Amino acid sequence: xxxxxxxxxxxxxxxxxxxxxxxxxxxxxxxxxxxxxxxxxxxxxxxxxxxxxxxxxxxxxxxxxxxxxxxxxxxxxxxxxxxxxxxxxxxxxxxxxxxxxxxxxxxxxxxxxxxxxxxxxxxxxxxxxxxxxxxxxxxxxxxxxxxxxxxxxxxxxxxxxxxxxxxxxxxxxxxxxxxxxxxxxxxxxxxxxxxxxxxxxxxxxxxxxxxxxxxxxxxxxxxxxxxxxxxxxxxxxxxxxxxxxxxxxxxxxxxxxxxxxxxxxxxxxxxxxxxxxxxxxxxxxxxxxxxxxxxxxxxx
Amino acid sequence: xxxxxxxxxxxxxxxxxxxxxxxxxxxxxxxxxxxxxxxxxxxxxxxxxxxxxxxxxxxxxxxxxxxxxxxxxxxxxxxxxxxxxxxxxxxxxxxxxxxxxxxxxxxxxxxxxxxxxxxxxxxxxxxxxxxxxxxxxxxxxxxxxxxxxxxxxxxxxxxxxxxxxxxxxxxxxxxxxxxxxxxxxxxxxxxxxxxxxxxxxxxxxxxxxxxxxxxxxxxxxxxxxxxxxxxxxxxxxxxxxxxxxxxxxxxxxxxxxxxxxxxxxxxxxxxxxxxxxxxxxxxxxxxxxxxxxxxxxxxx
Numbered sequence: 001x002x003x004x005x006x007x008x009x010x011x012x013x014x015x016x017x018x019x020x021x022x023x024x025x026x027x028x029x030x031x032x033x034x035x036x037x038x039x040x041x042x043x044x045x046x047x048x049x050x051x052x053x054x055x056x057x058x059x060x061x062x063x064x065x066x067x068x069x070x071x072x073x074x075x076x077x078x079x080x081x082x083x084x085x086x087x088x089x090x091x092x093x094x095x096x097x098x099x100x101x102x103x104x105x106x107x108x109x110x111x112x113x114x115x116x117x118x119x120x121x122x123x124x125x126x127x128x129x130x131x132x133x134x135x136x137x138x139x140x141x142x143x144x145x146x147x148x149x150x151x152x153x154x155x156x157x158x159x160x161x162x163x164x165x166x167x168x169x170x171x172x173x174x175x176x177x178x179x180x181x182x183x184x185x186x187x188x189x190x191x192x193x194x195x196x197x198x199x200x201x202x203x204x205x206x207x208x209x210x211x212x213x214x215x216x217x218x219x220x221x222x223x224x225x226x227x228x229x230x231x232x233x234x235x236x237x238x239x240x241x242x243x244x245x246x247x248x249x250x251x252x253x254x255x256x257x258x259x260x261x262x263x264x265x266x267x268x269x270x271x272x273x274x275x276x277x278x279x280x281x282x283x284x285x286x287x288x289x290x291x292x293x294x295x296x297x298x299x300x
Numbered sequence: 301x302x303x304x305x306x307x308x309x310x311x312x313x314x315x316x317x318x319x320x321x322x323x324x325x326x327x328x329x330x331x332x333x334x335x336x337x338x339x340x341x342x343x344x345x346x347x348x349x350x351x352x353x354x355x356x357x358x359x360x361x362x363x364x365x366x367x368x369x370x371x372x373x374x375x376x377x378x379x380x381x382x383x384x385x386x387x388x389x390x391x392x393x394x395x396x397x398x399x400x401x402x403x404x405x406x407x408x409x410x411x412x413x414x415x416x417x418x419x420x421x422x423x424x425x426x427x428x429x430x431x432x433x434x435x436x437x438x439x440x441x442x443x444x445x446x447x448x449x450x451x452x453x454x455x456x457x458x459x460x461x462x463x464x465x466x467x468x469x470x471x472x473x474x475x476x477x478x479x480x481x482x483x484x485x486x487x488x489x490x491x492x493x494x495x496x497x498x499x500x501x502x503x504x505x506x507x508x509x510x511x512x513x514x515x516x517x518x519x520x521x522x523x524x525x526x527x528x529x530x531x532x533x534x535x536x537x538x539x540x541x542x543x544x545x546x547x548x549x550x551x552x553x554x555x556x557x558x559x560x561x562x563x564x565x566x567x568x569x570x571x572x573x574x575x576x577x578x579x580x581x582x583x584x585x586x587x588x589x590x591x592x593x594x595x596x597x598x599x600x
Binding site: 042044050051052053106110111112113114164165166168169232233295296 | 342344350351352353406410411412413414464465466468469532533595596
């Protein structure tokens with residue numbers, strides 16, 4: 001099976017149309033919170049607001065989206081102004097006194113919940129980096145770099161967050177190397193940073209060495225420190241959509257490296273493995289969770 | 301609609317048959333862990349073990365079940381010996397040094413996870429109380445009473461666990477008064493305890509005053525400290541099956557109090573309200589979650 005240039009052009013136009021004429025106009029400008037800053041994003045299918053709280057991840061991701069639309073699609077003032085709303089809200093309300101970020105805040109920025117991992121921080125980095133490029137704001141660039149340094153310290157274990165589990169059964173997840181790879185890519189693409197290339201290589205190696213299992217055609221969601229499969233429910237649980245996201249970041253890196261053959265192969269096989277495992281042949285769509293040995297999953 | 305005595309006798313026989321000739325023999329004796337104690341309960345529909353970890357809640361609940369079968373159905377030695385396996389495992393492996401209990405341990409009792417609430421403790425109390433009655437073990441009775449005291453200290457706020465949320469939007473859940481009511485009922489029924497009656501009355505009052513909303517025919521899962529509905533996704537999310545469980549404990553109390561008319565009304569209306577909201581008219585079964593104002597739920 002293959003696509004012709006014509007097929008690919010059609011697909012590109014289809015997705016561009018969906019994004020720019022359907023998805024983005026659904027969310028913006030109506031979600032801009034002119035009163036408190038940030039975005040009001042918890043909406044029903046008809047657009048009605050079902051909650052005015054603000055989830056920090058998505059405040060960061062939406063800031064990144066608007067900045068990236070401005071940087072790559074069109075210099076639309078609405079997008080840049082919208083990006084500033086999110087970037088300012090993140091800075092003003094989403095950091096705790098200990099420099100860790102919150103997970104969930106009220107509309108007016110009062111903290112509701114803080115979590116024991118650092119994904120709010122990674123989405124801040126991509127937001128600040130893309131916004132720095134869009135606005136030319138030097139402070140945003142330096143904030144992106146500084147918080148990226150914090151993320152590296154968490155990812156390498158130099159800095160520790162309170163653990164959710166005891167040390168009895170050590171495990172590592174694909175989430176950290178995968179999101180850190182993407183965070184570094186966004187940082188590099190938007191404002192450049194010397195640390196990125198080396199870390200991206202390291203995180204891709206980690207995914208390839210420990211999480212991608214060619215013998216069983218699978219990308220694990222978590223593994224033991226030595227890469228072996230932890231034969232318990234949590235250890236066996238796969239998240240096909242998440243692994244496919246990882247494949248996407250690796251294919252993005254392949255492009256950056258002049259269509260690097262090895263990375264294309266790696267990304268494509270990750271996609272193939274998890275498409276096979278994740279696609280619901282009966283009803284269509286990607287299943288949230290599968291067990292690596294096809295046992296029942298605990299989720300749902 | 302009503303049931304005749306004959307209908308009720310048939311239903312009683314049906315459920316007794318299901319319990320004693322289907323459910324219980326599926327789980328026991330095969331789940332007894334003769335090597336490490338406790339139970340191996342994570343099983344597929346064909347009985348195959350899918351994980352040998354032990355979840356502390358269900359170790360306690362199974363100990364309670366086996367003890368209660370022994371106390372109320374038949375003096376079957378297998379049930380009493382099985383109950384001892386669970387009770388001993390709980391004592392030996394499921395308490396941390398700070399007296400809090402773990403949430404999840406390995407087959408041989410090494411701790412995997414501890415949580416910031418005290419439901420492991422409540423299920424320990426019902427396990428120890430029922431086992432004390434079955435075995436005549438005085439130490440089990442005193443353990444049940446001691447840990448019940450700990451639970452009261454957590455429930456009243458005299459002792460605090462690490463919070464999962466900031467204090468920005470204070471909320472209270474129905475889970476604590478509901479499970480504490482049942483814990484006290486089991487303690488009272490099995491070994492007696494002077495504190496129970498007063499606390500049960502207090503917890504029922506709390507449920508009735510703060511969680512049961514006659515004007516909208518609903519039992520809330522959580523409310524603000526003054527009982528008002530918190531108009532955010534978490535605050536609006538109902539758990540019909542959980543509320544129906546609460547109704548069951550209240551109806552159980554009504555029986556204990558000589559068919560107390562007010563408690564029968566309270567329990568029945570809770571059941572009616574949440575049956576209406578929870579029953580899936582299209583596919584049958586009880587929906588896990590509903591929004592109090594019929595907005596979309598975040599779960600699933």
